[in-house]
Amino acid sequence: MTSDFLEEDEWIQTVDCYFRNDYRERGKIKWNGFFLSDHTAKMQQDSQLHENQERASWLEKQPLTLIREQVLLASQYGWRLRLQENTVDANRQIPLPIVGVVTDFFDGGFYLGESKVEWANIRFAEVQRGQH
Template sequence: MNNQDFDLDTVKHIFEHVYHDRGMVKWQGFYLSDHTAALNQQKQQLNEVYIKQPQQSLVVITQMLADAYQRQQPVTIQLKMVDQNNHHLPDIITLIHGYNANDIVIDADRLIPLQEIRNVADKKTEKL
């Protein structure tokens, strides 16, 4: 079969009036159980509502962060930021790798401004 055997008007008619592309429906069979489990877990995490911790003073926050930095102990940090549904973002559990007058350094040189921190809890004394 070569290009001369095709009538372009017939092909155009088939694609416009006969053939129906099912879009993403045809791909749904390719999801593995591991993929669907991971997607369900991700959806559940996004729907979790994190408990709003009390606002700590800047003095308490800096004292707890300095102590955690000195002892190289992980802390749980809750930021002031909220998502579009007015829910707090997930708490950050991390080691403090450094600090300056306005920021702390966590996870691979990520800076968090002290003014954005709502609450800091010592990981070992935190209730499970």
């Protein structure tokens, strides 16, 4: 080793001295900017969802035959389907209508995109003609 470099024990002492006396960990201060922006975005998203939930109302209850016709029509032409399920969440909020494309069927219902929808849980279904 050349004389330009410290020996291992000298290097360790230098680093140890630096961390004991000179280094200042900023701790939480360093991360506040990240947490604040993420927290603000989450609060805005929650606020928007809450606002939408308060404006949500029940759409007309349709007979199952009409619902099935609408779903089959949307599936046949690849049109988007707007539907509302007949369930409430844990806070007893009315669900917002969801929109998607019927992708497949199963014994008890169908898939709207990747979401599984059962016939028994649908309150309202409406084809959005010409919208893919």
